[in-house]
Amino acid sequence: MKKMLLIFIAVFVFGCTEKSDGVKIIDNYDEEYLTEKQVDNEAGTEEELKLVMKDIKQIVHDEYSKLNSPIKAVFNYRLYIDEEGRVDGIKQLPISEKYSTEDGSYKLIDKELLLKEFADAAKSWKFTAATKENNPVKFRGDLELILAVDETGTIKEEIPSLKSLGNVLSKLKFTDDDIYFVVVEEQPEPIGGLMAIQEKIVYPKKAKEAGIQGRVFVKAFINEEGIVDKVELLKGFDPECDSVAMNAIKQTKFTSPKQRGEPVKVQVAIPIVFKLQ
Incomplete structure (x- = not known):
């Protein structure tokens, strides 16, 4: 039976935290x-x-x-x-x-x-x-x-x-230029809908032939104009699939994220599921 490609995409706010076990919180090392x-x-x-x-x-x-x-x-x-x-x-x-x-x-x-x-x-x-x-x-x-x-x-x-x-x-100044909100009142949406991301994704040939399936989690940093400034891999399962997912999201234009009616930068996590049937 011919294998069918199904790719599921969803966008949600990235707000996970990581357990602190790399830096000790201590009383005194002064000596x-x-x-x-x-x-x-x-x-x-x-x-x-x-x-x-x-x-x-x-x-x-x-x-x-x-x-x-x-x-x-x-x-x-x-x-x-x-x-x-x-x-x-x-x-x-x-x-x-x-x-x-x-x-x-x-x-x-x-x-x-x-x-x-x-x-x-x-x-x-x-x-x-x-x-x-x-x-x-x-x-x-x-x-x-x-x-x-x-x-x-x-x-x-x-x-x-x-x-x-x-x-x-003390010589440096605090600005909001590189701050990406975690939650905003108006979340960015892919212009053209989820198909705008899906049409950019091609299941890697090697992964498809090997029957490799899984889910890729990508964090996208979206600026005030809805452009993806950068992406980070949160969790992947195959190098080629991970790369395809990240590139697809990086190339997608989103609606402008807004807070209190003003355009702002935001970070969102986008899971992409590669599944063969």
């Missing part, structure tokens, strides 16, 4: 890790710390998207960075009562939740290691920052007080 005054060169370049800022902004915007109301997030951590430039541990530093209570205008994000999300993001960070006498050494630096997101989704700096790591971070 093992050197401060900025004890090293010749601190850990982290400007470009590397820009990526940290991008992740911080994304964390805050994700929380705003969940609540859809003004929020405030207090980041006050000590980062312990090993000789290879990886974050080995994070310590929660005391937060002033002035900034740890809600003022009525903004909802304060739970510090335990924020710490977990920060630790999740820190697993992927890679810094240029700190050095002393031309040798890489363990380094610790503090990050203190309070961010607020208003009713329009705009991030505002409350306390741009960054210590140690802030020697570079």
Whole structure:
């Protein structure tokens, strides 16, 4: 019997989280890790710390998207960075009562939740290691920052007080240019319907002949104009099928995602099922 190709496509909001088991949340590593005054060169370049800022902004915007109301997030951590430039541990530093209570205008994000999300993001960070006498050494630096997101989704700096790591971070500015919402009021839809994606997908010959079937999950980052800026493979089952699915989504034009009537960027997960019958 001739095999028939069935491809199922659906679009839904990407909002999954990952368990934090790569970066330890600890009480104290201070004796093992050197401060900025004890090293010749601190850990982290400007470009590397820009990526940290991008992740911080994304964390805050994700929380705003969940609540859809003004929020405030207090980041006050000590980062312990090993000789290879990886974050080995994070310590929660005391937060002033002035900034740890809600003022009525903004909802304060739970510090335990924020710490977990920060630790999740820190697993992927890679810094240029700190050095002393031309040798890489363990380094610790503090990050203190309070961010607020208003009713329009705009991030505002409350306390741009960054210590140690802030020697570079304090020179950088927070913008919303690279923030992709997790949830928006008007989700993007493929222009031309689901067929606009399906018509771009051809079942790879080798996978078809081998009877390979499965589901590909692709995260699409869609800008204000409905153009897919980039795609990421969340989960795949066959390299060729994965590539076909990602390319099809990358080439698809979507309607403009909107929040409060204004075009915004959004991230969505798109599962594509390859099935032979």
